[in-house]
Amino acid sequence: MPQPPSRAKSIFVGCTIQAIFHELAGKKFLSPKNNFMNEPSVLDYVKAKLFPWKYNLDQWDMAEITRRSGAENPNEDFKSEVDVENRSLGTKRVHLKLNMPWYLFLALVFALIGQILLEPPGQLPVIAAIFYFFSFCMIVIAFLKKDKLFAHFPMANDQPINTELTKNQYVALIVSFIALIIAFFAFHKSGNNDLRFNSLNLFFWLLSLASFVYAMFDFRGNSPLKIRVRDMIKAKKVNLTITPWFILVAGVFILVVFFRFSQLNQILGEMFSDHAEKLLDVYDVLKGDYHVFFVRNTGREFFQFYWTALIAIVFKTGISFLSLKLGTALAGFIALPFIYKLGKELGNKWIGLLAFFFAGISYWHNLISRVGLRFPLYPMFAAPALYFLIRGLRQKRRNDFIYAGIAVGLGLHGYSSTRFLPFVILVGIILYVLHTKNKDNRLNVIFLLTILIIASFIVFLPLFKFALINPEAVNYRALTRLGTLERNYPAPVGLMFLKNLWNAVTMFFYSNGNTWVHSIPFRPALDIVSAAFFFIGNLIVIGRYIRLRNWEDIFLLMSVPLLMMPSILSLAYPEENPSLNRTSGAIIPVFILTAIGFEGLFRRFFSVSRTNLHKSLVAVIAFGLLIGSANLNYDLVFHQFNRQFMQNAWNSSQIGGVIRGFADSVGDADNAYVVPSAHWVDTRLVGIVAGFPTRDFALWPEHFAETVPVQDQKLFILKPENDEALQQLRSLYPNAALYRFDSGREGKDFLIFDVPALVAPLPIGKP
Numbered sequence: 001m002p003q004p005p006s007r008a009k010s011i012f013v014g015c016t017i018q019a020i021f022h023e024l025a026g027k028k029f030l031s032p033k034n035n036f037m038n039e040p041s042v043l044d045y046v047k048a049k050l051f052p053w054k055y056n057l058d059q060w061d062m063a064e065i066t067r068r069s070g071a072e073n074p075n076e077d078f079k080s081e082v083d084v085e086n087r088s089l090g091t092k093r094v095h096l097k098l099n100m101p102w103y104l105f106l107a108l109v110f111a112l113i114g115q116i117l118l119e120p121p122g123q124l125p126v127i128a129a130i131f132y133f134f135s136f137c138m139i140v141i142a143f144l145k146k147d148k149l150f151a152h153f154p155m156a157n158d159q160p161i162n163t164e165l166t167k168n169q170y171v172a173l174i175v176s177f178i179a180l181i182i183a184f185f186a187f188h189k190s191g192n193n194d195l196r197f198n199s200l201n202l203f204f205w206l207l208s209l210a211s212f213v214y215a216m217f218d219f220r221g222n223s224p225l226k227i228r229v230r231d232m233i234k235a236k237k238v239n240l241t242i243t244p245w246f247i248l249v250a251g252v253f254i255l256v257v258f259f260r261f262s263q264l265n266q267i268l269g270e271m272f273s274d275h276a277e278k279l280l281d282v283y284d285v286l287k288g289d290y291h292v293f294f295v296r297n298t299g300r301e302f303f304q305f306y307w308t309a310l311i312a313i314v315f316k317t318g319i320s321f322l323s324l325k326l327g328t329a330l331a332g333f334i335a336l337p338f339i340y341k342l343g344k345e346l347g348n349k350w351i352g353l354l355a356f357f358f359a360g361i362s363y364w365h366n367l368i369s370r371v372g373l374r375f376p377l378y379p380m381f382a383a384p385a386l387y388f389l390i391r392g393l394r395q396k397r398r399n400d401f402i403y404a405g406i407a408v409g410l411g412l413h414g415y416s417s418t419r420f421l422p423f424v425i426l427v428g429i430i431l432y433v434l435h436t437k438n439k440d441n442r443l444n445v446i447f448l449l450t451i452l453i454i455a456s457f458i459v460f461l462p463l464f465k466f467a468l469i470n471p472e473a474v475n476y477r478a479l480t481r482l483g484t485l486e487r488n489y490p491a492p493v494g495l496m497f498l499k500n501l502w503n504a505v506t507m508f509f510y511s512n513g514n515t516w517v518h519s520i521p522f523r524p525a526l527d528i529v530s531a532a533f534f535f536i537g538n539l540i541v542i543g544r545y546i547r548l549r550n551w552e553d554i555f556l557l558m559s560v561p562l563l564m565m566p567s568i569l570s571l572a573y574p575e576e577n578p579s580l581n582r583t584s585g586a587i588i589p590v591f592i593l594t595a596i597g598f599e600g601l602f603r604r605f606f607s608v609s610r611t612n613l614h615k616s617l618v619a620v621i622a623f624g625l626l627i628g629s630a631n632l633n634y635d636l637v638f639h640q641f642n643r644q645f646m647q648n649a650w651n652s653s654q655i656g657g658v659i660r661g662f663a664d665s666v667g668d669a670d671n672a673y674v675v676p677s678a679h680w681v682d683t684r685l686v687g688i689v690a691g692f693p694t695r696d697f698a699l700w701p702e703h704f705a706e707t708v709p710v711q712d713q714k715l716f717i718l719k720p721e722n723d724e725a726l727q728q729l730r731s732l733y734p735n736a737a738l739y740r741f742d743s744g745r746e747g748k749d750f751l752i753f754d755v756p757a758l759v760a761p762l763p764i765g766k767p
Contacts, residue, residue: 100608101147104601107138111532118509118531120523125510132509132535139539143546148607149600150543153550154347156394161444162218163398169215176211179204180458187292187462193470195462197290209406209458216451218398245349252353255630256360259637260333260369264325267642268370270649271321272517275372276684278304279319283693285309286319292462299473301463303414304374307331319693324372332369332376335588336360338383343592345391346552347599354595358533361629363636364512364525365587368580370637371518374415375581381411382421382563382585389425389452390552393432396441398448405452409459416477417566417582424562424585425452428555435551481570489571500568500577505561507578508534508590516648519580520641527636529629530594537597559589598622650681651748655717656689658741658752659697663690667713673699677719701725704732716753729753 114131117124142149165173186201277297284291285305294300308327317323339359344352359365368375385407392400408425411418429449433442457464467474480486489496507513512525524531538557545553561568563585570577602622609615655674663669669690674683674697683698690697699707699716701724707714714733718725720740729736739752 101142101604103138103141103145104147104149104604107135107142107536108532108601110135110138111535112528115509115524115528115531115535118524119528123510128509135532135535136539139536139543143543147604149540149604150547152347152600152603153544153548153553154345157396158438159396160440161396161398161448162220163444163447165215169217172211173215176208176215176458179208179211180461183208183461184465187465189469193473194295195292195466195469197292197462201462205458205461208461209455212455212458213402216398216402216455249353252357252360256336256356257333259361259366259630259634260329263638264329264370265322267638267645268321268325268372268649269642269646270651270653271372271682271685271688272649273682273685275321275324276682276688278308278324278373279321279688279693280684281305282308282312282323283319286312293466293470293473295470295473298477300374301413301416303377303410304328319688321372321688325370328372328374328376329369331380332365335365335376335379335383338387339588339591342383342387342390342588343595345387345394346556346592347596350603351592351595351599354598355592357626358530358594358598358629359587359591361633362530362587362591363520363527363633363641364580365584366633366637367518367641368584371581373518373581375518375584377411377414378417378581378584379587381407381414381418382424383588385411385421385425386428386559386588389428390555392448393428393445394552398451401448401452402455405455406459408452409456412456412460413463417585419478420562420565421585422456423565424559427558427562431551431555431558435549435554481573481576484572487572490574493571496571496574497568500570500574501561503574504564504568504578504583507583511578513577513579514575515579515581516644520636520644523636525578525580525583526590526594527629527632529625529632530591533597533601534590534594535597536601537593537595540596540600541593556589556592560586560593563589598625646745651743651745651750652681652685653689654741654743654748655681655750656686658717659686659690659715662715667715669695671707671710671712672715673697673707673717675699675701675716675718675722675725677722677725680719701728704728708732711758713757714755716755718751718753720749720751726751726753 110131114128114135117128117131183201183204186198186204187195190196274297278300281291281294281296281300282305284294286309291305292302294302294305304327308323311327311330312318312320312323315323315326317326336356336359340352340356342352343355365376365379385404388400388404388407391397392404404425408418408421411421429445433445436442436445463474476485491499503511507524508526509524509531511522512519514521519525526534541553541557544550545557564578564583566585567577567579567582570582576582602618605618605621606615609618659669659672659674662672669692672690674681674686676683676698684696686697687693687695704725716729718729726738733753733755736753736755739754741750741752743749
C-alpha cells in the first residue's frame with residue numbers, strides 16, 4: 001500500500017539523518033548474504049545515494065544472480081554474464097565508483113550549507129552553526145584517520161644565518177648613523193608645529209637609508225631572478241615559453257585586473273566629505289607644500305597625498321576623484337603579488353595562485369581599494385613585510401629583513417592602522433625563537449631583528465620627528481578610539497575587548513559592520529565559497545600544527561586577529577567594529593588560509609581519482625566553485641554595493657555638473673552658488689567636480705543680499721526642503737525661473753534657481 005506523501009517525506013528525511021549518523025559511527029549497511037530478504041532496505045538505499053563513492057546496490061544484483069543460478073562462485077558468473085553482454089553490445093563497462101574521502105566531501109558540503117544560511121536577508125546563525133559544527137566534525141575525523149590533508153608543508157632551509165660584515169660595510173654603517181643624526185635635526189619645526197620636506201633633510205634621510213642597506217646587504221650568492229636577468233643580457237634575447245601554467249596565471253591575472261579596475265570611474269560614483277579633505281591635501285602637494293604630516297581632518301600620514309599627486313601627474317587626471325581611486329586601486333593591486341609569493345612560500349604555487357585569485361576578486365579587498373581613501377595602504381605594506389619576514393626566517397636570508405623593515409617603515413607613513421604591524425612582526429619572531437631547535441639561529445635572529453628595526457626606524461624618521469613636535473596630532477585619532485579622550489567606555493574595558501574580538505573574528509561569516517561607505521552593512525565579509533574554504537583552511541592549519549608543530553602555521557593563524565587589532569581596539573566606539581578598512585591587513589592571512597582550504601581538499605580529491613573521468617569531474621567541481629565565487633563577488637561589488645551606495649550618497653557630481661555647464665555656457669562660476677542645508681552635499685565637493693578644487697560654492701541665506709549688485713546671470717542650487725531660503729531668493733529675484741532637477745535617484749532631486757542677467761538701460765539720445 002503506497003504511503004501518503006507527507007509520511008514518505010518523513011521516512012526519507014529520517015533515513016537521511018540516520019544514514020549520516022551511521023556513517024559517523026562507522027556502521028556499514030546490510031550485506032546481501034546477511035539480509036534474509038535479499039534486497040536493500042530504505043536506509044541502505046538512502047546511504048547509497050548519499051555516499052555513491054562508497055556504496056552501490058550492485059551487490060544485491062549479484063546476490064540475486066547467485067540465488068537464481070545456484071553458482072558456487074557468484075563473482076565469476078556475474079562477471080561472465082556482464083562480459084558476454086558487453087561483447088555483444090561492443091561496449092566497455094564503466095565504473096563510476098569514486099574512492100573519495102567522504103568525510104572531506106561532507107566537510108565541504110556542510111560548510112557551504114552553513115554559509116548559505118548566513119547570507120542576508122534572513123540569516124539563520126543557530127542552524128548555520130550546527131552545519132559548521134558538522135563540518136568541524138568531518139575535519140576531526142580526517143585528523144583522527146591521519147589523513148594526508150595535514151601532512152603537506154614545504155621544508156625550510158637549515159643553513160646558518162650569515163652575520164658577517166666586510167670592512168666597507170662597517171664604514172657604510174657609520175655613515176648611515178651619522179647621516180641619520182643630521183637628518184633628524186634637518187627636519188626642523190616651522191610655524192604651527194609643522195614639519196616639511198626639503199632638499200637638505202631629504203638628502204641625509206635617503207643617504208642614511210642607502211648606506212644602511214649597503215652595510216647590511218648580504219652579497220653572497222645570486223637570486224634566481226638575478227641569474228635569469230644576467231643570462232638574458234648575455235644571450236641578448238628573451239626566451240618565453242608558453243606553458244599551461246603560464247596560461248592559467250595569465251587568465252587569473254586578467255580576471256583580477258578586471259575586478260580591480262573595471263568601471264573605476266563609476267564605482268564609487270560619488271565622493272563624500274573625506275574625499276574633499278584628501279584632495280585639498282593633494283592640491284597642497286602640487287602647489288609645493290611638502291608636509292611630513294597633514295593635520296587637516298584630525299591628521300593624516302603623508303604617503304597617500306604624494307602617491308595621488310604622482311598619479312595625477314602621470315595619468316593627467318588632475319585634482320579629481322579618479323586620481324584618488326586610481327591611486328588606491330593600484331595600492332590594493334600591489335599587495336596581491338606578495339600574497340601570491342607568501343602563499344607559495346607557505347605551501348606551493350597552487351596555494352599562491354589561489355590566494356591571489358580569492359584576494360583579487362574579493363568584495364572586501366575590492367571595495368576598500370575603490371573608495372579612494374588610505375585603507376588599502378595597510379595590506380599594501382603589510383603583505384611585503386610579512387612575506388619577507390617569513391621567507392627570511394625560513395630561508396635564512398638576511399636581505400629579506402632589510403626589505404621587511406623598509407616595508408614596515410613605509411607602512412607607518414600610509415595608514416594609521418599599520419601602527420600595529422610592528423607588534424605582529426614581533427610575535428612572528430617570538431614564535432620562531434620558541435619553535436626553532438637550533439641555538440645559533442635563536443641568537444642570530446636577534447641580529448636579523450635589529451636590522452629590521454633599524455631599517456624601519458630610518459624610513460619612519462620624519463613621522464617620528466613630527467610626533468615629538470606635535471604628538472597630539474599624530475595620536476589623536478587612535479587615542480579617541482582606544483582611550484576615553486572623547487567619551488567613556490560603554491562597558492567594562494575587558495568585556496568590551498572580548499566582545500569586539502568576537503565580532504571581528506566572526507565578521508568573515510556573519511557581519512562586517514554597519515559602515516555603508518565602504519561595505520554592505522551587516523553582511524559577511526566573505527562570499528559563500530570563500531568563507532567555507534576559509535573555515536576549512538583554518539582547521540587544516542590547526543591540525544597541521546598539532547601534528548607538525550611548525551611555527552609558520554601558528555603565526556598564520558594568530559596573524560588574523562592580530563592584524564585586526566586596529567578595529568578590535570576601538571573600545572570607546574565599539575559600534576565602529578568590525579570594519580573592512582581597519583581590519584584590511586588581515587586580508588593577507590585570510591585569503592592564504594582560504595587557498596589552503598581549497599587546495600588541500602581538491603588535492604586530496606584528485607589524489608584518489610583513479611580515472612580521467614573522475615579527475616575531470618573533480619576539476620569541473622573546483623572550477624565551478626571558483627567561477628561561483630567570482631560571480632558572487634562581482635554581484636556584491638558591481639550591483640549590490642553600487643546600488644546601496646548610490647541610494648545613500650548625495651549627488652554632488654550632478655550639482656557640480658550643472659555648475660560646470662553654467663560656467664561653460666551662459667554664466668560665470670563666480671556667480672554660481674549652492675545654498676547649504678543640514679545633511680546634504682558637501683559644497684567643497686561640488687567645486688572639485690566642477691573643476692574648481694579650491695572653490696567652496698556655499699552661500700548661506702544671510703549673504704543672499706550681497707549678490708544683488710551683480711548684474712550678470714546668477715545660479716542658485718537648493719535642497720527642495722529648504723523653503724525658507726527659497727522664499728528669500730524669490731523676494732530678492734521675483735523674475736527668476738525655478739527648475740527641479742530630476743536626479744533619477746529617490747530623494748536626491750535639487751532645485752535650480754536661475755536669475756537672468758540685468759540689461760543695462762541705454763544712454764539718453766542714443767539710438
